[in-house]
Amino acid sequence: DIVVTQSPDSLAVSLGERATMNCRSSQSVLFSGTNNNYFAWYQQKPGQPPKLLIYWASTRESGVPDRFSGSGSGTEFTLTINNLQAEDVAVYYCQQYYDTPYTFGQGTKLEIK
Amino acid sequence: EVRLVQSGAEVRKPGESLKISCKGSGYSFSTNWIGWVRQMPGKGLEWMGIIYPGDSDARYSPSFQGQVTFSADKSINTAYLQWSSLKASDTAMYYCARHRPGWGHSDYWGQGSLVTVSS
Numbered sequence: 001d002i003v004v005t006q007s008p009d010s011l012a013v014s015l016g017e018r019a020t021m022n023c024r025s026s027q028s029v030l031f032s033g034t035n036n037n038y039f040a041w042y043q044q045k046p047g048q049p050p051k052l053l054i055y056w057a058s059t060r061e062s063g064v065p066d067r068f069s070g071s072g073s074g075t076e077f078t079l080t081i082n083n084l085q086a087e088d089v090a091v092y093y094c095q096q097y098y099d100t101p102y103t104f105g106q107g108t109k110l111e112i113k
Numbered sequence: 114e115v116r117l118v119q120s121g122a123e124v125r126k127p128g129e130s131l132k133i134s135c136k137g138s139g140y141s142f143s144t145n146w147i148g149w150v151r152q153m154p155g156k157g158l159e160w161m162g163i164i165y166p167g168d169s170d171a172r173y174s175p176s177f178q179g180q181v182t183f184s185a186d187k188s189i190n191t192a193y194l195q196w197s198s199l200k201a202s203d204t205a206m207y208y209c210a211r212h213r214p215g216w217g218h219s220d221y222w223g224q225g226s227l228v229t230v231s232s
Contacts, residue, residue, distance in 0.1 A: 001175070040218040042158075049208050049222035050150075050158065061220070093158050097217025101174035102148070104158040 002026050002096050006105035012113040019081040021108040023094035028074045031098065038098035041070055041079045044107075045090045053092075054079065086112060115139040117147075117209055117223035124229045125199050132195040133226045135209030142190040143167040146212040148219055149183065149194050153205045163212065164192055199230045 003026040013019040029038045037057035042050040052061045054070035057077055067082040081088055089112060094105040120134040135147060149161040162173040166185035173183070182195045192209060207226050210219035 038217060042219075044158075049225055050210075050219075051222070052218060052220050055213070055216070055218040055220075091157075095158075095160070095218070100172050101162070101176070102160045102217055104160060107157045 001101055002029070002099055002103055004094055004096055004103050004105040006092075006094055006108050008108060009106070010109040010111065012111045013084050014113045015084055015086065017084055019084050019088070019110055021079050021092055021110070023072075023077045023079075023105050025075045025077075025096050025098075029096045029098035030074050037073050037077070038096060039070075039072070039077050040095045040097060041077075042093045042095065043088075043090045044093065050093065081110075084112070115211065115221045117211060117221055119207075119209060119223040119226045122227040122229070124231070126232055127201055127230055128198050129230075130195070130197050131199055131228065132193050133207060133228065135192045135194075135223050137190045137192070137211065140211070143187045145214055146217075147185070147192045148210045148212055149181075150208045150210060150219075151177075151205045152208065152225075161194075161207075166190075166192060199228075201230050201232075203228060204230050 005024045007022050039057040041054040044050040053064050058070045069080050071078050091107045091109050093107050116138045118136045143166050146163045146165050148163040151159045161177045164171040164183040166187045171183045185192045209223040211221040213220045
């Protein structure tokens, strides 16, 4: 199985500032045939199902504010949230979908400082 | 509008069986993989596996192989997750999610089904 490790486990950032969280996969999720990274980010607010934010490592899902951005390739990925808003408080998960089982990271809990 | 509507909360005793459902609408249910994800209380997301409703081809995570069964009835646009003998450790929220056509990321999610197993 591909192991996905997120860091940090929790993060506290002031309103209006930038939040950055990372994921590392145990093997590359870059498919050379398409040059796509099979990697996604989800946001889960309390009492709600997860919501897709980013796929192909850097493509923002329709309707997701542009303050959310994804970057990285191969085995190292980053989710950046600029101009942090109160509604961004959530747990963020990354996932590889390069190979089954499509493993998730353990999550990063984002709070307001 | 794409929607996935899951069955309601269930309470069972250890050793009992259970089948929960996930009904899709607003898209071609038969031609999109449906995934199942477990979230134990206060914990993270665990990918259980996927099923293709068109032919019921199912892929299980090794962690869940033999512990659960996926099925689907394409005639009523519904996928199922089934246990034959529940354990207390099966207590969790279970989500179904549609895989974006042709790919593995999950673009639409059900609201979740809470399963509680307690004697």
